[in-house]
Amino acid sequence: MIHELTFPISDDEITALHVGDQVSLSGVMTTARDTAHKFLVETYIRTDEPKQDLELYEELKEILAGGGIYHCGPVVAQKEDGSWRFVAAGPTTSIREEVYEPEVIRHFDVKAVIGKGGMGPNTLRANQEQKAVYLSAIGGAASLIADAVKEVVAVYKKDEFGVPEAFWVIRVESFPAVVTMDAHGRSIHDDVEEKSKKQLIGLIG
Amino acid sequence: MNVKLGEKMQEGDGTVDNLTEHFVELIRRAATDLPADVEAALVAARKNEEPGSAAEGALETILQNVALAREQSTPVCQDTGTPIFEVYHPVGLSTREIAQCAQSACAVATERSYLRPNAVDSLTGKNSGNNTGIGFPTLHFNEWDEETIKVQLLLKGGGSENVGAQYKLPDGRLKAGRDLDGVRSVVLDATYQAQGKGCAPGILGVTIGGDRGSGYVRAKQVLLRRLDEPNPDPTLDSFERQLLSDLNRLQIGPMGFGGRTTVLGIKVAVQHRLPACFFVSVAYMCWACRRAMLIVRGNKASFE
Numbered sequence: 079m080i081h082e083l084t085f086p087i088s089d090d091e092i093t094a095l096h097v098g099d100q101v102s103l104s105g106v107m108t109t110a111r112d113t114a115h116k117f118l119v120e121t122y123i124r125t126d127e128p129k130q131d132l133e134l135y136e137e138l139k140e141i142l143a144g145g146g147i148y149h150c151g152p153v154v155a156q157k158e159d160g161s162w163r164f165v166a167a168g169p170t171t172s173i174r175e176e177v178y179e180p181e182v183i184r185h186f187d188v189k190a191v192i193g194k195g196g197m198g199p200n201t202l203r204a205n206q207e208q209k210a211v212y213l214s215a216i217g218g219a220a221s222l223i224a225d226a227v228k229e230v231v232a233v234y235k236k237d238e239f240g241v242p243e244a245f246w247v248i249r250v251e252s253f254p255a256v257v258t259m260d261a262h263g264r265s266i267h268d269d270v271e272e273k274s275k276k277q278l279i280g281l282i283g
Numbered sequence: 284m285n286v287k288l289g290e291k292m293q294e295g296d297g298t299v300d301n302l303t304e305h306f307v308e309l310i311r312r313a314a315t316d317l318p319a320d321v322e323a324a325l326v327a328a329r330k331n332e333e334p335g336s337a338a339e340g341a342l343e344t345i346l347q348n349v350a351l352a353r354e355q356s357t358p359v360c361q362d363t364g365t366p367i368f369e370v371y372h373p374v375g376l377s378t379r380e381i382a383q384c385a386q387s388a389c390a391v392a393t394e395r396s397y398l399r400p401n402a403v404d405s406l407t408g409k410n411s412g413n414n415t416g417i418g419f420p421t422l423h424f425n426e427w428d429e430e431t432i433k434v435q436l437l438l439k440g441g442g443s444e445n446v447g448a449q450y451k452l453p454d455g456r457l458k459a460g461r462d463l464d465g466v467r468s469v470v471l472d473a474t475y476q477a478q479g480k481g482c483a484p485g486i487l488g489v490t491i492g493g494d495r496g497s498g499y500v501r502a503k504q505v506l507l508r509r510l511d512e513p514n515p516d517p518t519l520d521s522f523e524r525q526l527l528s529d530l531n532r533l534q535i536g537p538m539g540f541g542g543r544t545t546v547l548g549i550k551v552a553v554q555h556r557l558p559a560c561f562f563v564s565v566a567y568m569c570w571a572c573r574r575a576m577l578i579v580r581g582n583k584a585s586f587e
Binding site: 079080098099100152153155165166167168171194195196214216217218219220221222223224225254256258266267269270271273274275277278281282283 | 335336337340341344345347348351352355357358359360361362396399440442457458459467468471472475478479480482529532533534535536538539540541569570571
Protein backbone atom coordinates (compact mmCIF):
# COMPACT_ATOMS: atom_id res chain seq x y z
CA MET A 79 0.00 0.00 0.00
CA ILE A 80 1.22 3.48 -0.80
CA HIS A 81 0.37 6.29 1.65
CA GLU A 82 -0.78 9.40 -0.21
CA LEU A 83 0.29 12.47 1.74
CA THR A 84 -0.47 16.10 0.95
CA PHE A 85 1.26 19.05 2.65
CA PRO A 86 0.52 20.26 5.29
CA ILE A 87 0.64 16.82 6.96
CA SER A 88 -1.09 16.17 10.29
CA ASP A 89 0.32 14.44 13.39
CA ASP A 90 -2.16 11.59 12.91
CA GLU A 91 -0.95 10.98 9.38
CA ILE A 92 2.63 10.87 10.66
CA THR A 93 1.98 8.44 13.49
CA ALA A 94 0.22 6.09 11.05
CA LEU A 95 3.55 5.71 9.18
CA HIS A 96 6.12 3.01 9.94
CA VAL A 97 9.54 2.25 8.56
CA GLY A 98 9.33 0.48 5.21
CA ASP A 99 6.07 2.22 4.21
CA GLN A 100 6.00 3.73 0.75
CA VAL A 101 4.62 7.24 0.41
CA SER A 102 3.60 9.51 -2.41
CA LEU A 103 3.93 13.23 -1.65
CA SER A 104 1.93 16.08 -3.12
CA GLY A 105 1.71 19.80 -2.40
CA VAL A 106 4.21 22.54 -1.66
CA MET A 107 7.58 21.95 0.03
CA THR A 108 11.06 23.44 -0.13
CA THR A 109 14.56 22.25 -0.91
CA ALA A 110 17.27 23.08 1.58
CA ARG A 111 20.78 21.72 1.88
CA ASP A 112 23.98 22.76 3.62
CA THR A 113 23.99 26.56 3.34
CA ALA A 114 20.22 26.83 3.82
CA HIS A 115 20.27 24.76 7.01
CA LYS A 116 23.11 26.80 8.49
CA PHE A 117 21.20 29.97 7.58
CA LEU A 118 17.94 28.79 9.18
CA VAL A 119 19.60 27.87 12.44
CA GLU A 120 21.85 30.92 12.73
CA THR A 121 19.34 33.53 11.54
CA TYR A 122 16.09 32.36 13.12
CA ILE A 123 16.71 29.70 15.76
CA ARG A 124 19.93 30.24 17.75
CA THR A 125 19.04 33.87 18.41
CA ASP A 126 16.91 35.65 20.98
CA GLU A 127 14.95 37.44 18.34
CA PRO A 128 15.27 37.14 14.55
CA LYS A 129 16.41 40.50 13.20
CA GLN A 130 17.03 40.01 9.51
CA ASP A 131 15.29 38.40 6.55
CA LEU A 132 12.01 38.71 8.42
CA GLU A 133 9.80 38.52 5.34
CA LEU A 134 11.47 35.27 4.33
CA TYR A 135 10.98 34.05 7.91
CA GLU A 136 7.22 34.53 7.61
CA GLU A 137 7.16 32.76 4.22
CA LEU A 138 9.21 29.83 5.52
CA LYS A 139 7.15 29.47 8.70
CA GLU A 140 4.07 29.05 6.56
CA ILE A 141 5.66 26.57 4.13
CA LEU A 142 7.37 24.51 6.82
CA ALA A 143 4.55 24.19 9.37
CA GLY A 144 3.37 20.65 8.68
CA GLY A 145 5.62 20.79 5.65
CA GLY A 146 8.59 19.12 4.02
CA ILE A 147 12.28 19.81 3.49
CA TYR A 148 14.00 18.13 0.54
CA HIS A 149 17.78 17.66 0.64
CA CYS A 150 18.46 18.35 -3.00
CA GLY A 151 20.68 20.51 -5.19
CA PRO A 152 18.69 20.50 -8.40
CA VAL A 153 19.69 21.04 -12.00
CA VAL A 154 17.31 23.80 -13.15
CA ALA A 155 16.58 25.52 -16.43
CA GLN A 156 15.08 28.97 -16.88
CA LYS A 157 12.26 29.25 -19.38
CA GLU A 158 11.87 32.15 -21.80
CA ASP A 159 9.26 33.83 -19.57
CA GLY A 160 11.78 33.80 -16.70
CA SER A 161 10.13 30.98 -14.75
CA TRP A 162 12.09 27.91 -13.65
CA ARG A 163 11.90 24.22 -14.46
CA PHE A 164 13.51 21.29 -12.62
CA VAL A 165 15.57 19.13 -15.01
CA ALA A 166 17.21 16.63 -12.67
CA ALA A 167 16.53 16.51 -8.96
CA GLY A 168 17.66 13.40 -7.13
CA PRO A 169 18.34 13.52 -3.37
CA THR A 170 21.69 14.43 -1.84
CA THR A 171 23.28 12.80 1.22
CA SER A 172 21.38 13.87 4.34
CA ILE A 173 23.73 13.13 7.20
CA ARG A 174 25.54 16.47 6.75
CA GLU A 175 22.44 18.23 8.14
CA GLU A 176 22.34 16.13 11.33
CA VAL A 177 23.83 19.04 13.32
CA TYR A 178 20.98 21.36 12.29
CA GLU A 179 17.95 19.25 11.47
CA PRO A 180 16.59 18.52 14.97
CA GLU A 181 16.41 22.26 15.73
CA VAL A 182 14.80 23.00 12.36
CA ILE A 183 12.18 20.27 12.86
CA ARG A 184 11.27 21.58 16.33
CA HIS A 185 11.32 25.29 15.48
CA PHE A 186 9.25 25.15 12.30
CA ASP A 187 7.19 21.99 13.06
CA VAL A 188 8.48 20.23 9.95
CA LYS A 189 6.76 16.90 9.34
CA ALA A 190 8.86 15.32 6.62
CA VAL A 191 12.57 15.51 5.87
CA ILE A 192 13.42 13.91 2.53
CA GLY A 193 16.89 12.87 1.40
CA LYS A 194 19.29 10.00 0.91
CA GLY A 195 21.26 7.70 3.19
CA GLY A 196 19.46 8.38 6.48
CA MET A 197 20.20 10.60 9.49
CA GLY A 198 21.45 10.14 13.05
CA PRO A 199 20.06 9.67 16.58
CA ASN A 200 19.31 13.36 17.19
CA THR A 201 17.00 13.60 14.20
CA LEU A 202 15.41 10.29 15.19
CA ARG A 203 14.69 11.74 18.64
CA ALA A 204 13.29 14.97 17.16
CA ASN A 205 11.04 12.84 14.95
CA GLN A 206 9.62 11.11 18.01
CA GLU A 207 9.10 14.29 20.03
CA GLN A 208 7.73 16.40 17.22
CA LYS A 209 5.87 13.68 15.26
CA ALA A 210 7.92 13.80 12.10
CA VAL A 211 9.45 11.31 9.66
CA TYR A 212 12.57 10.98 7.56
CA LEU A 213 11.85 9.80 4.04
CA SER A 214 14.35 8.31 1.62
CA ALA A 215 14.01 9.31 -1.99
CA ILE A 216 15.60 6.96 -4.49
CA GLY A 217 19.21 7.94 -5.22
CA GLY A 218 19.76 8.40 -8.92
CA ALA A 219 16.08 8.70 -9.83
CA ALA A 220 16.77 12.23 -11.04
CA SER A 221 14.57 12.37 -14.13
CA LEU A 222 11.59 10.77 -12.44
CA ILE A 223 11.72 13.11 -9.45
CA ALA A 224 12.19 16.19 -11.66
CA ASP A 225 9.05 15.02 -13.46
CA ALA A 226 7.14 14.99 -10.15
CA VAL A 227 8.01 18.68 -9.65
CA LYS A 228 5.10 20.38 -11.35
CA GLU A 229 5.91 23.97 -10.55
CA VAL A 230 8.60 26.14 -9.05
CA VAL A 231 6.50 28.35 -6.79
CA ALA A 232 9.34 30.58 -5.59
CA VAL A 233 13.06 30.64 -5.07
CA TYR A 234 14.80 32.37 -2.16
CA LYS A 235 18.48 33.23 -1.66
CA LYS A 236 19.43 32.03 -5.15
CA ASP A 237 21.91 34.82 -5.82
CA GLU A 238 23.41 34.68 -2.35
CA PHE A 239 23.66 30.87 -1.94
CA GLY A 240 23.89 29.71 -5.58
CA VAL A 241 21.50 27.45 -7.49
CA PRO A 242 22.11 24.13 -5.68
CA GLU A 243 21.96 25.71 -2.20
CA ALA A 244 18.96 28.02 -2.63
CA PHE A 245 15.49 27.45 -1.14
CA TRP A 246 13.50 26.16 -4.10
CA VAL A 247 9.84 26.18 -3.13
CA ILE A 248 8.22 23.56 -5.33
CA ARG A 249 4.79 22.06 -5.90
CA VAL A 250 5.13 18.31 -6.32
CA GLU A 251 2.73 15.63 -7.39
CA SER A 252 3.17 11.95 -6.56
CA PHE A 253 6.77 12.34 -5.39
CA PRO A 254 7.83 8.76 -4.47
CA ALA A 255 9.70 8.06 -1.21
CA VAL A 256 10.04 5.47 1.55
CA VAL A 257 9.75 5.95 5.32
CA THR A 258 13.17 4.95 6.65
CA MET A 259 12.99 6.76 10.05
CA ASP A 260 9.56 6.95 11.66
CA ALA A 261 8.06 8.82 14.62
CA HIS A 262 8.16 5.66 16.76
CA GLY A 263 11.93 5.56 17.17
CA ARG A 264 12.67 3.08 14.39
CA SER A 265 15.33 3.57 11.71
CA ILE A 266 15.76 1.20 8.78
CA HIS A 267 19.33 2.43 8.47
CA ASP A 268 20.17 1.15 11.97
CA ASP A 269 18.20 -2.08 11.51
CA VAL A 270 19.80 -2.96 8.17
CA GLU A 271 23.29 -2.18 9.38
CA GLU A 272 22.84 -4.38 12.44
CA LYS A 273 21.32 -7.24 10.47
CA SER A 274 23.93 -7.12 7.71
CA LYS A 275 26.69 -7.09 10.34
CA LYS A 276 25.33 -10.36 11.76
CA GLN A 277 25.20 -11.82 8.26
CA LEU A 278 28.75 -10.67 7.56
CA ILE A 279 30.06 -12.31 10.71
CA GLY A 280 28.22 -15.51 9.75
CA LEU A 281 29.69 -15.43 6.25
CA ILE A 282 33.32 -14.76 7.07
CA GLY A 283 33.36 -16.70 10.34
CA MET B 284 42.21 14.24 -36.66
CA ASN B 285 43.18 13.46 -40.18
CA VAL B 286 42.84 9.77 -40.61
CA LYS B 287 40.97 7.50 -42.89
CA LEU B 288 40.81 4.20 -41.18
CA GLY B 289 42.31 1.24 -42.94
CA GLU B 290 44.69 3.50 -44.84
CA LYS B 291 47.50 5.75 -43.87
CA MET B 292 46.62 9.14 -42.41
CA GLN B 293 45.42 11.63 -44.97
CA GLU B 294 44.88 15.34 -44.79
CA GLY B 295 41.52 16.99 -44.56
CA ASP B 296 38.95 14.22 -44.94
CA GLY B 297 36.83 15.64 -42.14
CA THR B 298 37.10 12.61 -39.86
CA VAL B 299 38.13 14.77 -36.91
CA ASP B 300 34.80 16.62 -36.78
CA ASN B 301 32.94 13.38 -37.14
CA LEU B 302 34.87 11.72 -34.33
CA THR B 303 34.05 14.53 -31.87
CA GLU B 304 30.39 14.31 -32.82
CA HIS B 305 30.49 10.49 -32.41
CA PHE B 306 31.96 10.98 -28.94
CA VAL B 307 29.12 13.39 -28.06
CA GLU B 308 26.59 10.79 -29.15
CA LEU B 309 28.45 8.15 -27.12
CA ILE B 310 28.19 10.38 -24.03
CA ARG B 311 24.50 11.08 -24.68
CA ARG B 312 23.76 7.37 -24.94
CA ALA B 313 25.71 6.54 -21.79
CA ALA B 314 24.15 9.34 -19.69
CA THR B 315 20.52 8.93 -20.69
CA ASP B 316 20.05 5.16 -20.88
CA LEU B 317 21.21 1.96 -19.21
CA PRO B 318 22.74 -1.04 -21.00
CA ALA B 319 20.17 -3.79 -21.71
CA ASP B 320 21.91 -6.31 -19.42
CA VAL B 321 21.83 -3.91 -16.44
CA GLU B 322 18.17 -3.06 -16.99
CA ALA B 323 17.37 -6.80 -17.32
CA ALA B 324 19.18 -7.45 -14.01
CA LEU B 325 17.11 -4.68 -12.33
CA VAL B 326 13.90 -6.19 -13.72
CA ALA B 327 14.88 -9.64 -12.44
CA ALA B 328 15.76 -8.12 -9.05
CA ARG B 329 12.36 -6.42 -8.76
CA LYS B 330 10.61 -9.76 -9.41
CA ASN B 331 12.76 -11.41 -6.76
CA GLU B 332 11.91 -8.93 -3.96
CA GLU B 333 9.06 -9.36 -1.49
CA PRO B 334 5.85 -7.97 -3.06
CA GLY B 335 4.92 -4.63 -1.46
CA SER B 336 8.33 -4.21 0.20
CA ALA B 337 10.38 -1.01 0.19
CA ALA B 338 12.99 -2.92 -1.82
CA GLU B 339 10.50 -3.75 -4.55
CA GLY B 340 9.24 -0.15 -4.52
CA ALA B 341 12.76 1.24 -4.88
CA LEU B 342 13.46 -0.99 -7.88
CA GLU B 343 10.13 -0.05 -9.42
CA THR B 344 11.01 3.66 -9.07
CA ILE B 345 14.47 3.00 -10.52
CA LEU B 346 13.01 1.23 -13.57
CA GLN B 347 10.44 3.97 -14.15
CA ASN B 348 13.22 6.54 -13.96
CA VAL B 349 15.32 4.66 -16.53
CA ALA B 350 12.40 4.45 -18.96
CA LEU B 351 11.66 8.16 -18.52
CA ALA B 352 15.29 9.23 -18.96
CA ARG B 353 15.51 7.20 -22.16
CA GLU B 354 12.25 8.65 -23.50
CA GLN B 355 13.17 12.26 -22.69
CA SER B 356 16.89 11.89 -23.39
CA THR B 357 17.63 13.38 -19.94
CA PRO B 358 20.31 12.11 -17.51
CA VAL B 359 19.42 8.90 -15.65
CA CYS B 360 21.12 10.47 -12.60
CA GLN B 361 22.00 14.12 -11.99
CA ASP B 362 25.51 13.04 -10.99
CA THR B 363 26.90 12.18 -14.41
CA GLY B 364 30.19 11.28 -12.76
CA THR B 365 33.71 10.95 -14.12
CA PRO B 366 33.71 10.05 -17.82
CA ILE B 367 36.13 7.13 -18.22
CA PHE B 368 37.06 6.41 -21.85
CA GLU B 369 38.73 3.14 -22.82
CA VAL B 370 40.01 3.57 -26.37
CA TYR B 371 41.19 0.82 -28.76
CA HIS B 372 42.88 2.26 -31.83
CA PRO B 373 44.70 1.08 -34.97
CA VAL B 374 48.44 1.35 -35.41
CA GLY B 375 49.63 4.86 -36.23
CA LEU B 376 46.73 6.91 -34.92
CA SER B 377 47.51 9.93 -32.75
CA THR B 378 46.22 9.30 -29.24
CA ARG B 379 46.68 12.99 -28.47
CA GLU B 380 44.21 13.90 -31.17
CA ILE B 381 41.72 11.30 -30.00
CA ALA B 382 42.07 12.74 -26.48
CA GLN B 383 41.32 16.22 -27.82
CA CYS B 384 38.18 14.90 -29.52
CA ALA B 385 37.05 13.32 -26.22
CA GLN B 386 37.65 16.58 -24.33
CA SER B 387 35.81 18.68 -26.89
CA ALA B 388 32.96 16.19 -26.80
CA CYS B 389 32.72 16.49 -22.99
CA ALA B 390 32.35 20.26 -23.31
CA VAL B 391 29.68 19.95 -26.00
CA ALA B 392 27.81 17.28 -24.02
CA THR B 393 27.81 19.59 -20.97
CA GLU B 394 26.38 22.42 -23.05
CA ARG B 395 23.61 20.11 -24.24
CA SER B 396 22.84 19.07 -20.61
CA TYR B 397 23.79 15.42 -21.12
CA LEU B 398 26.46 15.99 -18.48
CA ARG B 399 26.37 18.08 -15.29
CA PRO B 400 29.45 20.33 -14.87
CA ASN B 401 31.46 17.98 -12.68
CA ALA B 402 35.15 18.95 -12.85
CA VAL B 403 36.20 20.97 -9.79
CA ASP B 404 39.63 22.53 -9.22
CA SER B 405 40.89 20.81 -6.08
CA LEU B 406 42.73 23.91 -4.83
CA THR B 407 40.31 26.73 -5.59
CA GLY B 408 37.03 24.79 -5.56
CA LYS B 409 36.12 26.35 -8.89
CA ASN B 410 34.08 24.24 -11.29
CA SER B 411 35.52 24.36 -14.82
CA GLY B 412 31.95 24.32 -16.08
CA ASN B 413 32.58 21.98 -19.01
CA ASN B 414 33.80 18.65 -17.63
CA THR B 415 37.40 19.16 -18.62
CA GLY B 416 40.35 19.89 -16.36
CA ILE B 417 43.59 18.45 -15.05
CA GLY B 418 43.33 14.67 -15.57
CA PHE B 419 39.65 15.06 -16.42
CA PRO B 420 38.09 13.17 -18.21
CA THR B 421 39.93 9.87 -17.76
CA LEU B 422 41.32 8.27 -20.94
CA HIS B 423 43.16 4.99 -21.50
CA PHE B 424 44.59 3.98 -24.88
CA ASN B 425 45.16 0.49 -26.23
CA GLU B 426 46.68 -0.11 -29.66
CA TRP B 427 45.28 -3.11 -31.49
CA ASP B 428 45.53 -4.89 -34.86
CA GLU B 429 42.00 -4.00 -36.01
CA GLU B 430 41.38 -1.18 -38.48
CA THR B 431 38.52 0.20 -36.40
CA ILE B 432 38.44 2.50 -33.38
CA LYS B 433 36.49 1.12 -30.43
CA VAL B 434 35.64 3.37 -27.50
CA GLN B 435 34.00 2.17 -24.31
CA LEU B 436 32.68 4.81 -21.92
CA LEU B 437 31.75 4.48 -18.27
CA LEU B 438 30.13 7.36 -16.33
CA LYS B 439 30.95 6.75 -12.69
CA GLY B 440 29.23 8.93 -10.09
CA GLY B 441 30.63 10.32 -6.84
CA GLY B 442 28.38 8.55 -4.34
CA SER B 443 29.57 5.15 -5.51
CA GLU B 444 33.17 6.31 -5.91
CA ASN B 445 33.19 7.32 -2.24
CA VAL B 446 32.47 3.76 -1.08
CA GLY B 447 35.20 2.03 -3.07
CA ALA B 448 37.87 0.35 -0.91
CA GLN B 449 41.34 -1.11 -1.09
CA TYR B 450 42.63 -3.85 1.23
CA LYS B 451 46.11 -5.13 1.90
CA LEU B 452 46.27 -8.84 2.63
CA PRO B 453 46.74 -10.38 5.09
CA ASP B 454 44.10 -8.40 7.00
CA GLY B 455 44.15 -9.19 10.69
CA ARG B 456 40.81 -7.60 11.55
CA LEU B 457 38.98 -9.74 8.97
CA LYS B 458 41.29 -12.76 9.34
CA ALA B 459 41.74 -12.57 5.57
CA GLY B 460 44.78 -14.36 4.17
CA ARG B 461 46.52 -14.17 0.81
CA ASP B 462 44.17 -16.48 -1.06
CA LEU B 463 40.73 -16.43 -2.71
CA ASP B 464 39.06 -16.99 0.64
CA GLY B 465 40.76 -13.86 1.94
CA VAL B 466 39.66 -11.94 -1.14
CA ARG B 467 36.10 -13.12 -0.51
CA SER B 468 36.21 -11.80 3.08
CA VAL B 469 37.38 -8.32 2.15
CA VAL B 470 34.88 -7.96 -0.72
CA LEU B 471 32.09 -8.92 1.69
CA ASP B 472 33.41 -6.35 4.18
CA ALA B 473 33.63 -3.59 1.53
CA THR B 474 30.01 -4.24 0.58
CA TYR B 475 28.92 -4.23 4.23
CA GLN B 476 30.76 -0.94 4.83
CA ALA B 477 29.11 0.61 1.76
CA GLN B 478 25.57 -0.27 2.99
CA GLY B 479 23.17 1.54 0.63
CA LYS B 480 25.36 4.64 0.35
CA GLY B 481 26.77 3.82 -3.08
CA CYS B 482 23.20 3.60 -4.43
CA ALA B 483 22.70 -0.15 -4.10
CA PRO B 484 22.17 -2.57 -5.77
CA GLY B 485 25.68 -2.00 -7.08
CA ILE B 486 28.08 -3.78 -9.39
CA LEU B 487 31.52 -4.59 -8.04
CA GLY B 488 34.75 -4.43 -10.02
CA VAL B 489 37.50 -6.25 -8.14
CA THR B 490 41.22 -6.54 -8.86
CA ILE B 491 43.35 -9.11 -7.08
CA GLY B 492 46.97 -7.94 -7.16
CA GLY B 493 48.66 -5.09 -8.99
CA ASP B 494 49.82 -2.01 -7.10
CA ARG B 495 47.59 0.58 -5.39
CA GLY B 496 47.19 2.54 -8.62
CA SER B 497 46.89 -0.20 -11.23
CA GLY B 498 44.53 -2.21 -9.02
CA TYR B 499 41.88 0.52 -8.94
CA VAL B 500 42.30 1.29 -12.65
CA ARG B 501 41.73 -2.35 -13.59
CA ALA B 502 38.81 -2.68 -11.12
CA LYS B 503 37.01 0.07 -13.04
CA GLN B 504 37.91 -1.39 -16.44
CA VAL B 505 36.20 -4.69 -15.61
CA LEU B 506 32.99 -2.77 -14.92
CA LEU B 507 32.82 -2.41 -18.71
CA ARG B 508 32.11 -6.15 -19.00
CA ARG B 509 28.52 -7.17 -19.49
CA LEU B 510 26.79 -8.68 -16.48
CA ASP B 511 25.81 -11.78 -18.45
CA GLU B 512 29.35 -12.29 -19.77
CA PRO B 513 31.14 -15.17 -18.00
CA ASN B 514 34.65 -14.58 -16.72
CA PRO B 515 37.12 -16.06 -19.26
CA ASP B 516 39.01 -17.70 -16.38
CA PRO B 517 36.96 -20.69 -15.09
CA THR B 518 38.34 -20.34 -11.54
CA LEU B 519 37.38 -16.67 -11.38
CA ASP B 520 34.04 -17.38 -13.03
CA SER B 521 32.98 -19.81 -10.34
CA PHE B 522 34.42 -17.45 -7.68
CA GLU B 523 32.28 -14.61 -9.05
CA ARG B 524 29.12 -16.73 -9.02
CA GLN B 525 29.62 -17.98 -5.46
CA LEU B 526 30.56 -14.55 -4.15
CA LEU B 527 27.54 -12.89 -5.79
CA SER B 528 25.27 -15.27 -3.97
CA ASP B 529 27.08 -14.64 -0.65
CA LEU B 530 26.98 -10.86 -1.12
CA ASN B 531 23.24 -10.95 -1.52
CA ARG B 532 22.95 -12.77 1.80
CA LEU B 533 24.03 -9.51 3.47
CA GLN B 534 20.43 -8.32 2.91
CA ILE B 535 21.35 -4.65 2.62
CA GLY B 536 18.96 -4.35 -0.31
CA PRO B 537 18.20 -1.59 -2.82
CA MET B 538 19.21 1.84 -1.41
CA GLY B 539 19.98 0.06 1.88
CA PHE B 540 16.26 -0.51 2.61
CA GLY B 541 16.90 -4.22 3.29
CA GLY B 542 16.02 -6.95 0.82
CA ARG B 543 17.37 -9.70 -1.37
CA THR B 544 19.29 -7.60 -3.90
CA THR B 545 22.42 -5.96 -2.55
CA VAL B 546 24.63 -6.47 -5.59
CA LEU B 547 23.66 -7.03 -9.24
CA GLY B 548 26.98 -8.47 -10.32
CA ILE B 549 30.68 -8.82 -9.62
CA LYS B 550 33.57 -8.82 -12.07
CA VAL B 551 37.00 -9.97 -10.96
CA ALA B 552 40.41 -9.50 -12.60
CA VAL B 553 43.89 -10.56 -11.55
CA GLN B 554 47.21 -8.78 -11.96
CA HIS B 555 50.73 -9.83 -11.08
CA ARG B 556 51.93 -8.29 -7.83
CA LEU B 557 55.13 -7.72 -5.92
CA PRO B 558 56.12 -10.52 -3.55
CA ALA B 559 55.64 -8.10 -0.62
CA CYS B 560 52.21 -6.81 -1.70
CA PHE B 561 48.77 -8.35 -2.01
CA PHE B 562 46.17 -5.68 -2.72
CA VAL B 563 42.49 -6.24 -3.33
CA SER B 564 40.89 -3.18 -4.97
CA VAL B 565 37.11 -2.86 -4.99
CA ALA B 566 35.42 -0.35 -7.29
CA TYR B 567 31.73 0.10 -6.45
CA MET B 568 29.45 1.07 -9.33
CA CYS B 569 25.94 2.29 -8.50
CA TRP B 570 22.86 0.66 -10.05
CA ALA B 571 23.03 3.38 -12.71
CA CYS B 572 25.91 1.60 -14.43
CA ARG B 573 26.10 3.92 -17.41
CA ARG B 574 28.31 2.46 -20.07
CA ALA B 575 28.17 2.63 -23.84
CA MET B 576 30.35 1.63 -26.78
CA LEU B 577 31.28 3.33 -30.03
CA ILE B 578 32.83 1.59 -33.03
CA VAL B 579 34.19 3.71 -35.89
CA ARG B 580 34.78 1.89 -39.15
CA GLY B 581 35.90 4.16 -41.98
CA ASN B 582 33.56 7.10 -41.78
CA LYS B 583 30.75 5.09 -40.20
CA ALA B 584 29.97 4.98 -36.52
CA SER B 585 27.89 2.37 -34.74
CA PHE B 586 26.88 2.27 -31.10
CA GLU B 587 26.10 -0.47 -28.61
